[in-house]
Amino acid sequence: MSAPQSEPQARKPFLYVVVCASGIAGDVGKLITAAQEANWDVGVVVTPQGLGFIDATAVEAQTGYPIRSAWRQPGDPRPLPPADAIAVAPATFNTINKWAAGISDTLALGILCEAHGMGIPITALPYLNAAQAAHPAYARSLDVLREMGVLLGSYEPHKPKAGGGADRFRWEEALELLAPVVSRQA
Numbered sequence: 001m002s003a004p005q006s007e008p009q010a011r012k013p014f015l016y017v018v019v020c021a022s023g024i025a026g027d028v029g030k031l032i033t034a035a036q037e038a039n040w041d042v043g044v045v046v047t048p049q050g051l052g053f054i055d056a057t058a059v060e061a062q063t064g065y066p067i068r069s070a071w072r073q074p075g076d077p078r079p080l081p082p083a084d085a086i087a088v089a090p091a092t093f094n095t096i097n098k099w100a101a102g103i104s105d106t107l108a109l110g111i112l113c114e115a116h117g118m119g120i121p122i123t124a125l126p127y128l129n130a131a132q133a134a135h136p137a138y139a140r141s142l143d144v145l146r147e148m149g150v151l152l153g154s155y156e157p158h159k160p161k162a163g164g165g166a167d168r169f170r171w172e173e174a175l176e177l178l179a180p181v182v183s184r185q186a
């Protein structure tokens with residue numbers, strides 16, 4: 001009698017969490033935990049400036065994948081599986097404007113600029129102050145990202161120089177915004 005064939009293990013959907021250089025980036029473990037509880041595997045991509053804001057060792061231990069921040073060398077293997085969805089959290093003023101303008105001078109921006117054309121669902125949770133948000137480029141950038149289908153978080157920019165608004169920043173909103181889009185694709 002032949003041995004029963006075991007079912008191949010279904011791969012979990014893979015979420016890239018793109019982290020920018022913001023004072024709250026160090027709390028990204030909250031989003032990683034929430035995503036893993038919602039059955040995502042998670043890999044983290046961080047901007048070069050953002051590296052100074054996170055505990056890379058803790059993040060890598062939590063995800064089980066190396067953090068990506070720089071481009072790999074030609075011929076090197078890809079460190080992460082392909083993304084089924086991307087959450088940019090926190091999304092800085094700088095990265096939002098560059099992404100909308102099609103600038104690709106960090107690995108994070110390169111991934112984001114390409115992901116749109118590849119049809120990968122993307123959410124972005126901006127975290128910035130009201131003085132940054134008052135710059136006319138910011139509203140234009142959000143319009144462009146909306147036109148691209150990016151699902152934007154609802155955080156209202158905080159007062160500048162007043163301690164930020166970390167208590168109002170809902171990391172889990174990224175998963176709430178992606179949930180209907182990702183299940184429709186499955």
Ligand SMILES: Cc1cc2nc3c(=O)[nH]c(=O)nc-3n(C[C@H](O)[C@H](O)[C@H](O)COP(=O)(O)O)c2cc1C
Binds near residue numbers: 021022091094
């Ligand atoms: C302590 C500190 C906190 C910062 N927090 C924010 C922030 O919450 N949002 C933001 O847009 N920029 C913030 N900045 C400015 C960004 O770090 C800066 O614009 C940087 O160039 C962003 O790089 P990135 O978009 O490539 O991550 C902060 C800077 C410092 C030093």
